[in-house]
Amino acid sequence: MLEKLRNIGIIAHVDAGKTTTTERILYYSGTKHKVGDVDSGDTTTDFDPLERQKGITINSAAVSIDWGDVAINIIDTPGHVDFTAEVERSLRVLDGGVCVFCAVGGVEVQSETVWFQSNKYKVPRIAYINKLDRLGADFAGCVQQMKDKLQAVPAICTIPYGESSEFKGIIDLIRMKFVLKDDSDKTNRNYTFVEIPESHKEIAEEYRSQLLETASLADDHLMELLLEGKDISEELLRKALRKGTLEGKFTPIHCGSSKNFHGVQLLLDAVVDYLPSPLDRPPVEGIVPKTKEKTIRKPETTEPFSGLAFKTVADPNGDLVYVRIYSGELHQGETVINTTLNKQERINRLYRMMGNSRQDLEVAGPGSIVAVVGLKTTYTGQTLCTDKAPVALESINFPKPVISQSIIPDRSTDPTKMGEAIQRLTRDDPTLKFHTDEETKDLILSGMGELHLEVSVEKLHRFPGVKVTTGRPRVAYRQTLAKPVDVETRYIKQSGGRGKFAVIRVRYRPLSPEKIEEWHNKARDEGDEPDIHNIYFYDTIFGGVVPKEYIPSVGAGILEQSRKGAKYGFPSVDLEAELHDGKYHPVDSSQDAFKLAGMENFRDAQAMAGIKLLEPIMNVVVVGPEQYSGAICGDISRRRGLIEETSSEKGRGTIRAKIPLAELFGYTSDLRGATSGTASYSV
Secondary structure, X not given: XXXXXXXXXXXXXXXXXXXXXXXXXXXXXXXXXXXOOOOOOOOOOOOOHHHHHHOOOOOOEEEEEEEOOEXXXXXXXXXXXXXXXXXXXXXXXXXXXXXXXXXXOEOOHHHHHHHHHHHHOOOOEEEEEEOOOOOOOOHHHHHHXXXXXXXXXXXXXXXEEOOHHHOOEEEEOOOOEEEEEOOOOOOOOOEEEEOOOHHHHHHHHHHHHHHHHHHOOOOHHHHHHHHOOOOOOHHHHHHHHHHHHHOOOOEEEEEOEOOOOEOHHHHHHHHHHHOOOHHHOOOEEEEOOOOOOEEEEOOOOOOXXXXXXXXXXXXXXXXXXXXXXXXXXXXXXXXXXXXXXXXXXXXXXXXXXXXXXXXEOOEEOOOOEEEEEOOOOOOOOOEEEOOOOOOEEOOOOOOOOOEEEEEEEOOOOOHHHHHHHHHHHHHHOOOOEEEEOOOOOOEEEEEOOHHHHHHHHHHHHHOOOOOEEEEOOOOOOEEEEOOOEEEEEEEEEOOOOOOEEEEEEEEEEEOOHHHHHHHHHHHHHOOXXXXXXXXXXXXXXXXXXXXXXHHHHHHHHHHHHHOOOOOOOOOEOOEEEEEEEEEOOOOOOOHHHHHHXXXXXXXXXXXXXXXXXXXXXXXXXXXXXXXXXHHHHHHHHHOOOEEEEEEEEOOEEEEEEEEEHHHOOOHHHHHHHHOOOOOEEEO
């Protein structure tokens, strides 16, 4: 019964209460008999030792519950901006979302990020304003921020009865009743609907009329009844709220305090009432690999099987691959095809996940989110389907890494084990990249932020026999000559028998960007690739003072020496070298002698002309609230940056600048610290 299935994600800013809300949902549904707590580190979804140590969610985790006759698959996602990939891949496969907001913090920066990520995937969602018992809670202020920052149209379904220390419970505006929790019930399960206290009747009536007005945007019949002043039934109101939510016209808002067991049961009712089943979502689109024709797969068991792998977890007993099934059925022991790689895969085991525990399945149908063991080559974003009707579904796009650091393996670390560990880490996390810097030979780890890199290094240490230390990556500088210079080199060696004789005179000129472009065009005209180091050697020899067969050797010597500078050791760039005079000996001259003369000539040129160091300059775009623009500009100047353009729109400022790469290490944390985590930048 697909209409009795919900696939939802719990998404929000860090510390809004997502994991605690998930724990209460598991408890109320009867899936878990003891309530877990983030502070005591015994929650179902934060099962990773690192998550328990740091008290934050790092990996998205899947759990499944039954609420009445409806099955709900829930994915608890991280809130920290460094782990945005976990949210991205979860939203790609979910049908609906519950956005959790802290009543004290309101709409925080990561709340905005996940909200707009949800918009990208057109995910219908409901909002849950949590922590109403906390000091400084402001329900109305949080709703106003949702309007201002998220351009959301709120449909407020419950309101708090008191706030902060005065918080007593919630008022249900659909039933127009006060939800009275039974404080004598130690299981925290029992509650009753009673009359709204006199002190809050007026405000409840105001919110109720706003709710009816908003709901009427989705239902013409409800609007007619409203205009005629007739009573509106609960059933009609819920139907209108569901229709409007699925069409994205508004967002139902619920409230409560998950830690104190207020509002979670009503939130579960709202998930069932307003969020879509797989049947309510448009059929998934894909491409037939051979013909490149578009096709669709409906969420029906009679359709051919198709699914998307959206998460890989390395496991000693065989990697777990999480798969969202879009059409058809997947059976244990079945052989399917990975259309991304065009390889066959066998489904050894099929599981329904409960955090890190699993339940065996024989078969899974459309709309299911399952974990599969036995896949050898399938990773995140790849399509699995039956070989009788192959289809390739749209992959998942992940943001590019923004920060790097060098990784130095311990002497005791086996290079093979290190390679395997890196391979498994990057397979599990697509936003993590490793590469070896060609010039410095450092192993560079790149990720989404400093916390992301810190967590990744700690994960590396979990692999047996792998120990690493970290350092800042060295900047790959370049150098050029400070001024034009004309250098003569006399390379004459006599040590008995045949000697070595080469005399050359070379004129060096540093190149302007215009001159470099001229050389590039010349190379292209001659069918060659332009030199990436921009070292251009040519000769103007007359009268054969240097025979033709020796001229290329001079160029080879200069080019070889230019790859490692005499003083700083960085490659030389942007130079023109003109061989315009020289001498040779009919017996003692050779190609080797002229090459060695070229190398010595370039060393002398660096000493005579002096060195000008060049460093990588990055184009940087910083986006943040307008009130921080002054602080951001000041910080850019302090980093030797050059501000090129500033602009502002809807209270958010954009600053474009050029900043040396060496000054950008640690910029992520400095920028977040200076702007309370509200600004971001791209390089």
